[in-house]
Amino acid sequence: MRQPSRTRTPRRLAVASLGLVVAAGVAACGPEDNDAKSAGGDSTPHKGGTLTVLNSQPQTDFDPARLYTSGGGNVPSLVFRTLTTRNRESGAAGAKVVPDLATDLGRPSRHATVWTYTLKKGLKYEDGSAITAADVKYGIERSFAAELSGGAPYLRDWLVGAADYQGPYKDNKGLEAIETPDERTLVFHLNKPEGEFPYLATQTQFAPVPKAKDTGTKYEQHPVSSGPYRVVKNENDGEKLLLERNKYWSAATDAERKAYPDRIDVRSGLDSSVINQRLSASQGADAAAVTTDTNLGPAELAKVSGDRKLAARVGTGHFGYTNYLAINPKVKPFDDPKVRQAVAYAVDRSSVVNAAGGSALAEPATTFLPNQKSFGYTPHDPFPAGTSGNAAKARELLKEAGHPNGLTLTLTHSNAKDFETSPEIATALQDALKKAGFTVRLQGLEDNDYKDRTRDTKTEPGLFLAHWGADWPSGGPFLAPIFDGRQIVKDGANFNSGFLNDKAVNTEIDAINKLTDLDAAAKRWGALDEKIAEQALVVPLFHPVYKRLYGEAVKNVVISDWTGVLDISQVAVK
Numbered sequence: 001m002r003q004p005s006r007t008r009t010p011r012r013l014a015v016a017s018l019g020l021v022v023a024a025g026v027a028a029c030g031p032e033d034n035d036a037k038s039a040g041g042d043s044t045p046h047k048g049g050t051l052t053v054l055n056s057q058p059q060t061d062f063d064p065a066r067l068y069t070s071g072g073g074n075v076p077s078l079v080f081r082t083l084t085t086r087n088r089e090s091g092a093a094g095a096k097v098v099p100d101l102a103t104d105l106g107r108p109s110r111h112a113t114v115w116t117y118t119l120k121k122g123l124k125y126e127d128g129s130a131i132t133a134a135d136v137k138y139g140i141e142r143s144f145a146a147e148l149s150g151g152a153p154y155l156r157d158w159l160v161g162a163a164d165y166q167g168p169y170k171d172n173k174g175l176e177a178i179e180t181p182d183e184r185t186l187v188f189h190l191n192k193p194e195g196e197f198p199y200l201a202t203q204t205q206f207a208p209v210p211k212a213k214d215t216g217t218k219y220e221q222h223p224v225s226s227g228p229y230r231v232v233k234n235e236n237d238g239e240k241l242l243l244e245r246n247k248y249w250s251a252a253t254d255a256e257r258k259a260y261p262d263r264i265d266v267r268s269g270l271d272s273s274v275i276n277q278r279l280s281a282s283q284g285a286d287a288a289a290v291t292t293d294t295n296l297g298p299a300e301l302a303k304v305s306g307d308r309k310l311a312a313r314v315g316t317g318h319f320g321y322t323n324y325l326a327i328n329p330k331v332k333p334f335d336d337p338k339v340r341q342a343v344a345y346a347v348d349r350s351s352v353v354n355a356a357g358g359s360a361l362a363e364p365a366t367t368f369l370p371n372q373k374s375f376g377y378t379p380h381d382p383f384p385a386g387t388s389g390n391a392a393k394a395r396e397l398l399k400e401a402g403h404p405n406g407l408t409l410t411l412t413h414s415n416a417k418d419f420e421t422s423p424e425i426a427t428a429l430q431d432a433l434k435k436a437g438f439t440v441r442l443q444g445l446e447d448n449d450y451k452d453r454t455r456d457t458k459t460e461p462g463l464f465l466a467h468w469g470a471d472w473p474s475g476g477p478f479l480a481p482i483f484d485g486r487q488i489v490k491d492g493a494n495f496n497s498g499f500l501n502d503k504a505v506n507t508e509i510d511a512i513n514k515l516t517d518l519d520a521a522a523k524r525w526g527a528l529d530e531k532i533a534e535q536a537l538v539v540p541l542f543h544p545v546y547k548r549l550y551g552e553a554v555k556n557v558v559i560s561d562w563t564g565v566l567d568i569s570q571v572a573v574k
Contacts, residue, residue, distance in 0.1 A: 054294070082202055126248055133185055142168055155200075159175060199476075479525060546564050
């Protein structure tokens with residue numbers, strides 16, 4: 001799962017890691033201004049100047065083979081173009097997939113097992129050489145090399161004959177599943193129908209790499225740019241990254257990236273409080289600065305909200321992400337559906353939201369799918385508990401389950417002070433369940449131990465805090481890893497914590513994957529979410545909200561529901 005990073009006390013969980021990002025509606029720039037594009041001043045954005053990016057986490061592994069889509073707060077998308085990309089607009093409109101290097105979203109065969117793409121004319125690298133279909137194919141192939149691991153895993157599963165492919169450094173034959181009949185055409189052959197292939201084609205693995213310029217693990221030091229900026233300097237594995245204009249990039253072939261600044265200066269490894277202090281003061285170069293990974297915490301947000309000028313420089317982001325209670329039905333007493341239902345009824349989401357930083361930073365969730373149209377969000381709540389839990393109903397169910405005097409449970413969480421699994425959230429749940437007759441023992445683990453235990457089928461606890469974010473804004477990468485029984489991993493990282501292997505659910509997932517009409521698919525994902533919820537294998541808690549400051553000279557702020565973070569391809573500083 002790909003996640004926008006955020007530094008606060010409370011970025012990759014699912015297929016890669018479980019960890020971070022926002023829910024509904026339209027992105028806003030503060031309480032007084034809901035027009036994100038007008039934020040940062042009312043003057044027209046102009047080209048020129050230097051945009052400074054102040055981040056906590058370094059932009060490591062700056063190689064398209066090793067990155068997730070738009071990883072690191074959109075910085076890679078300034079250098080690496082892909083077959084398709086996200087629509088660079090605020091809010092829900094930004095959750096749409098649009099062409100990038102390709103002329104369209106791809107042309108599927110009748111059953112969506114073959115996808116054909118044509119590259120636009122006039123595409124060039126930073127050295128003026130032409131970008132070809134063979135370069136895109138090679139870029140994908142090198143992402144299979146063990147020494148370049150780290151990117152999304154879908155290609156190995158989706159492409160015909162790719163399961164055992166080891167990359168071009170060990171296999172000169174290449175991937176037969178990708179054909180390049182001419183310099184501008186690519187044809188992908190898939191193992192099964194995949195209507196969401198246009199979303200997958202936004203992954204950085206689809207960025208072109210000229211074979212003659214490939215330097216293996218050293219490529220990240222100077223990757224060959226296909227985007228509006230080229231890497232001039234990369235120090236300490238992305239801690240300091242300086243980008244300047246690629247003079248061969250043409251806006252005529254790129255409708256999405258505005259590329260206003262002359263250079264982008266990325267400074268990472270900074271303390272989150274220092275980042276927010278510098279953005280708040282907005283002095284010197286910091287006036288033209290943004291952050292793509294550092295949130296305002298509750299105390300900082302309260303201070304900013306009391307200052308009208310500062311409040312006008314707060315960007316609000318929404319991203320497909322859900323924090324939830326995971327329940328393992330293989331561990332007693334959770335093998336009894338009534339016990340699982342009792343837990344669901346007992347949860348006090350208002351106290352959980354408060355523990356997560358308050359209503360400005362978290363929105364209560366009763367659906368596993370985020371409440372955004374692109375996911376197919378369908379409002380439902382199979383175990384309505386109101387704002388503060390339904391203790392009476394929970395006690396009733398416990399009695400029916402044979403526990404009239406209550407029940408003792410263990411809730412496992414991470415001791416890390418992150419947003420999703422913090423001790424504070426665990427304590428809030430402990431208090432709520434106590435009212436319903438549960439005695440909850442808290443088991444706090446060091447973060448690495450927590451991840452190892454909760455993702456191993458042999459050690460998975462009965463009840464634990466979890467979270468999931470989508471690799472693209474659709475129900476597919478959200479529901480399938482968690483509820484498709486064929487994705488249960490016995491000897492590796494498993495995320496189907498409820499061990500659900502329901503033939504009807506698996507069949508419906510396959511049926512939706514055949515759809516190339518993404519709106520129709522979204523509706524089906526929403527209906528499936530509602531059906532799965534009845535089994536009480538997860539209890540949705542909240543969707544996080546991201547509040548981030550930016551400098552007073554920053555203009556044209558765009559925050560989409562795809563990433564949940566400020567899109568630096570749109571920012572102007574003059």
